[in-house]
Amino acid sequence: MNRQKRTLYAVIGIIILLAAGMVYAWSVLSISIGAFFTEWSKARLSTTFTICMMCFCLGGMCGGMTAKKLNVKHSVWISGALFLAGFLIASAAQTTLVMYIGYGVLCGFASGFAYNAAMSTVSAWFPDRQGQISGILLMGFGLSSFVIGKVYQACTPSGAGVEAWRTSFRAFGIILAVIMAVCGCFFKRPEPGELEKLNISGTKKKRADDGLELSTSEMIRRPSFWIFLIWTICLGASGMALISQASGIAKEVGPQVEGGTIATVVGLISIFNAIGRVFFGNLFDRKGRKVTMLLSGAAFAASAFILVFALISHSFALIVIGFICCGFSYGGLTPSISAYVNASYGARHYAMNFSVMNLNLLVASFGSTIAGALYDAGGSYMAALFFIIGACLLSIVCTLLIRKV
Secondary structure, three states: OOOOHHHHHHHHHHHHHHHHHHHHHHHHHHHHHHHHOOOOOHHHHHHHHHHHHHHHHHHHHHHHHHOOOOOHHHHHHHHHHHHHHHHHHHHOOOOHHHHHHHHHHHHHHHHHHHHHHHHHHHHHHOOOOHHHHHHHHHHHHHHHHHHHHHHHHHHOOOOOOOOHHHHHHHHHHHHHHHHHHHHHHOOOOOOOOHHHHOOOOOOOOOOHHHOOOOOHHHHOOOHHHHHHHHHHHHHHHHHHHHHHHHHHHHHHHOOOOOHHHHHHHHHHHHHHHHHHHHHHHHHHHHHOHHHHHHHHHHHHHHHHHHHHHHHHHOOHHHHHHHHHHHHHHHOOHHHHHHHHHHHHHOOOOHHHHHHHHOOHHHHHOHHHHHHHHHHHHHOOOHHHHHHHHHHHHHHHHHHHHOOOO
16 A cells, blocks of 8 residues: 555546536536427426535535444445435426426535535545545535536437437436446555554644644534634535526626627536645645635635626626636635544544534525525626625625634
């Protein structure tokens, strides 16, 4: 066993997360489904993704609860089996209820279960580079929806009466099951003392009073947990609001721009979000929590202001710049969560603590609902952008309030 072998586990983790992140491509996958089931409203279709996100959180929680009892390879295999069942059930859907069960419940749960297994396992192999490895892993998770969305669009024609999406869903289920089965065979957590034999340890010596190695019940009694949770909700809600309204914002500024160009420009958010995850993950390791959180929140707010000026000036070039900057700055959220939980509350209970912190999604997901309601009320996306700016400014306040308490 050598130090380089842990790189293998990082690669496997990236592959698992690339597969598990497929569920985030729902906005693209649902286009052909909506075209086939013309009687299904947008609200009924979007409920599928809401259920998926809720079950993602539930899957992450269950992954954290079983982390010490279940071999990680078994966790990955279970995820693969659930993905297979979920996509097969969804592919046979004739009602929204069946779609909710297949894609929403089973695939959402499988994604959260695999996400927790990959993040907790690979993070355990890299105690010396928590921010960096979190950023790299989450880059794969973030890029998944963009890559899968493009593949799906290219291979799945849509329209009334066209059932090609069913074949694509069945193929996705089989492919995910195979990926999880193979990756699970080569995936494992470090044994006690194994990292010490490889001369790998954290970058700093930890004291018992630093707030480290806390159980979940101890963690949630600390004010720092709740303040950081609010920070994650603020940035998470901002990101959800932007992603859900990005196409509409671009169309408002450039009504003459072709749909394919709009889709590509909106896709820049995902691409630069993935790049931002690596950047901010490395920044966390080098400059620490405060600098990383402040820069992410301030940059997101400034980026939203660029979009405000784009709406005022009707400049599509500013839309492109704004989407790139927003995606990049939003990339600071997920690696900060992973690195912060490990650095502040310890590695021993990381799997459970990490899943609890990720419950921010249950609240943050309403960012898209709020942004949509603001648009309905005013007929413009300006109010939604100021909602994003306000949430980002609140995140800056939270950053300044956090102490090791």
